Amino acid sequence: MIVxxxxxxxxxxxxxxxxxxxxSITDIDGNNYKTIGIGTQIWMQENLKVTHLNDGSQIxxxxxxxxxxxxxxxxxxxxSWYDNDSVNNKSLYGALYNFYSIETGLLCPTGWxxxxxxxxxxxxxxxxxxxxxxxxxxxxxxxxxxxxxQCIENNGYFIGLPGGYRHSRDGTYYAxxxxxxxxxxxxxxxxxxxxxxxxxxNSEVFTTETYVNKNVGASVRCVKDMIISKH
Numbered sequence: 058m059i060v061x062x063x064x065x066x067x068x069x070x071x072x073x074x075x076x077x078x079x080x081s082i083t084d085i086d087g088n089n090y091k092t093i094g095i096g097t098q099i100w101m102q103e104n105l106k107v108t109h110l111n112d113g114s115q116i117x118x119x120x121x122x123x124x125x126x127x128x129x130x131x132x133x134x135x136x137s138w139y140d141n142d143s144v145n146n147k148s149l150y151g152a153l154y155n156f157y158s159i160e161t162g163l164l165c166p167t168g169w170x171x172x173x174x175x176x177x178x179x180x181x182x183x184x185x186x187x188x189x190x191x192x193x194x195x196x197x198x199x200x201x202x203x204x205x206x207q208c209i210e211n212n213g214y215f216i217g218l219p220g221g222y223r224h225s226r227d228g229t230y231y232a233x234x235x236x237x238x239x240x241x242x243x244x245x246x247x248x249x250x251x252x253x254x255x256x257x258x259n260s261e262v263f264t265t266e267t268y269v270n271k272n273v274g275a276s277v278r279c280v281k282d283m284i285i286s287k288h
Contacts, residue, residue, distance in 0.1 A: 075099060076214075082279075084166045085109050092281070095214045096183035098176065099281035101169070102216050104151025104239075108136065110163035116154075125228030129272045134158040137274055139221055139233050149201070150220035150233070153274030159240050160271075165279035171242040172280040174264070177253050181262050184212070192260035195237070203234040208260030215278075217255055223274025238275045 075094030083089050084107040091102040109115055117135045119125045128135055136152040158164050159171050172180075184190035192208040194217040202209070202219050221233035232238075234257075241251045241264075252275050254263040 073097065082166055082169065085111050085113065093214050095180060098180060098183075100180070100215065101279045102214075104218065104220060105154070105165065105277040105279060106147055106151040107164070107166075108152070110134070110158075110161055111165070111167050112163050114163070116158055116164075119228075122228030125223065125272070125274070126226060128155070129226055129270075132157050134161055135272075135274075137223055139223075140230050146220075146233075150218055151276055153220070153223045154240065154277055155225075155274055156240060156271035159242055159277070164277065168282050169279040170282055171240055171277055173243070174241040174251050176280055177239075177241050177264075180215075181253075187262040187264075189260045191255040191262045194255050194262070201234065202257045206257045210260075219257065220276045222276075225270035225272035225274075239278050240275050 074097060076096055078094035078099070080092045081089055082092055082101065084105070086107050086109060088106050092099055093102045107116075108118065117133055119128060119135045119137055120141045125135070125137065134155065134157045136154045136158060138152060139146040139150055154164065162170070165171060181187050181190040184193045189208075192210045193212040194215045195202065195206065195209045196216045196218050197209055197212065199218070217237045219232070219234050219237050221231055221236055222238045223230055236257070237255045239253050241253060243251070252265045252273070254265065255261075256263070
């Protein structure tokens with residue numbers, strides 16, 4: 058399946074199964090991330106924590122709720138650390154980005170991109186479908202999910218953490234330890250922004266629909282580009 062993304066073309070279903078292939082990638086800030094092959098895709102195994110776009114532009118760090126709330130009606134790329142605490146949350150959970158950061162097309166390292174909804178669906182389908190894939194996406198070995206963490210499976214690939222999210226209108230932080238929430242990019246600028254969620258309560262994967270606001274702060278996982286040659 059060829060997925061167009063703002064004028065680029067990515068093959069979201071290359072023929073080769075790359076499951077278990079381990080490597081790493083470094084972002085423009087020098088942060089290093091483990092990567093892992095899952096099915097026919099290569100994913101970062103950690104949440105993004107970069108503070109600059111890959112062209113060197115600074116992403117705005119918004120600490121206080123007032124600043125985040127005022128950004129609601131703007132088009133400014135912004136990020137924050139959960140509870141404004143980079144010491145305890147940056148390394149493990151990464152940053153919470155608004156969708157304006159995603160729309161730049163420059164958030165992930167060169168050669169990587171924020172996955173589209175269809176690319177998330179390929180991952181979920183490979184892990185057995187939306188009813189059970191959430192249990193496989195969760196981190197199994199850490200103690201980061203609030204107990205009792207239901208339906209978790211010993212799958213060491215994605216290592217999904219409950220980094221919570223930041224509310225779009227009031228800037229309040231919610232659900233760390235309870236919920237993992239990751240942005241999906243849009244196929245076209247006319248589509249609504251979307252996000253994928255997994256919860257400690259079950260093994261399901263939930264996809265938020267049209268009500269997702271661009272000023273929500275959510276985690277980001279990057280997936281590797283699969284460039285299609287044009288003949």
